[in-house]
Amino acid sequence: MDDLTYDEVGATAGEMPPGYHHVRARRVIGQGPEVFARAADALLAGEAQRRAGARVEMPHTPLREGDRVTMRLGLGILSFRIPCLIVWAERTATTAGFAYGTLPGHPERGEERFTLTLLPSGEVVFEIAAFSAPGRWFTRVGAPLGRFVQAWMTRRYLRAL
Structure with a gap:
């Protein structure tokens, strides 16, 4: 992990670090173990990103650390x-x-976490947590546009599953 462009690895799992833009969003996407299983298969195959409009190249399905x-x-x-x-x-x-x-080479620097949870009530919740800062000259210059794009993609991810 030496070539990551940030130091706070894993911070999306808890308190996010200062000095970054933070995003937390969640949505109930359905009910029951079958919905959870289908959504988990799709999430770990990169489908949230694909369905949100990104082209995704990944070496394994499901994704692995x-x-x-x-x-x-x-x-x-x-x-x-x-x-x-x-x-x-x-x-x-x-x-x-x-x-x-x-x-x-990433336009931003930071981390984004996508989590599905099957609650005891049966609800399936999809959550996104991210912290980011501009990572390239064009994202520093266009920071307001970058925040708009991040919010737009977060909404698309939440609808994707």
Whole structure:
């Protein structure tokens, strides 16, 4: 994990570090173990990102800790390469998810975590936690646009499963 562009690996699991923009979002996506199982399969196959409009290259399905994943957003000269490292991945009977950290070349620096939980009530909850800061010259210059894009993608991810 030496080439990650931030130091606070795993911070999306708890208190997020100062000096970054923070995102926390959640949505109930359904009810019951069958919904959870289907959503967990899709999440760990990168489908939240694909269904949100990203092109995703990943070495394994399901995602595993240590996998390098490259996403692309946009078209033509407005296409961005988004390299990430999976810093956490897990699947149990009631939780599933992964977190990726930014690698050199990513427009931002930070971490994003996607977690599904099957609650005792039967509700299936999809949560996203992220902290980020501009990582490239164009994201520093266009920081307000970057926050807009991040909020837009977060909404798309939440609807994707």
